[in-house]
Amino acid sequence: MQDNKLDVKVSIVGDTTGIIHISGELSVFVPDFDLFYREVAAYIRMGLIQFVIDLNGVSYIDSSGIGLIIKLSTNAMRNQTKICLICEQPQVRRALTIANIDRIVHFVSGISEGMEFYRAAETAPTRP
């Protein structure tokens, strides 16, 4: 932990998709973490399922931050989808890999690829 700051910007697309840009430290020791956690819970209650989360501005993530990702992933899984993560930051990516998070999320290179992932899922033929 270095800066002890967390900055979050959220935009909602349609009824079910949220785009979240996170920068700073995704850690329980950051004062705004608890607020963000409750905000995420509210988005889930609102019915948002699909999330494209940009972690490129995140310099540090701990198990609480990973727990937040799992919470969103669990919600997505219940609705037969995955959340999309953008994460080029090597230390953060490594932490997600060690935590086995890479198995339950879909990594994308940018917001547009994440949105394309959900569009493709919507248009994919369903099995009878």
Add this chain to the structure above:
Amino acid sequence: MIFKFTISGKEEQVVEFEKELLDILLRLTGDQEMIAHEVHFCVHEAILNIIQHTYKWDLDHPLDIRLDVTETDGTDRVLEIAIRDYGPPIEGPIIPPKRVDKFQLRKRGLYMISKIMDSYSIESVAKNGNVTYMKKILKGKQETVSPI
């Protein structure tokens, strides 16, 4: 080399300590920067565990943290980290899970520490407190670092 710190669980003290810790670890690991970040992560998680489960978020209690760096055969080094808390002793051994379920929240931090570190244990000390012990073998040649 030995580095000793005493901090409380207050955010500002944890943040200040972790900055200093990362600085030490980066100098210890030289060009293996990722190892420094991984060990830093483990210390953070160990402190978080103590604050959550032992101190129950009472942030005034102290934590004594000691880093020992010893050389093995001239190229490798052994980094040992001991975190002493003064809370109620743990009732039984804490064993990190060998694997975690995909969506499991609990014990993921313990699981991650056990994957990163070469050794990890928590033991009670007499009637008052516990010691969290972690060991990491730092392979290859690293930069020298002086105790602060």
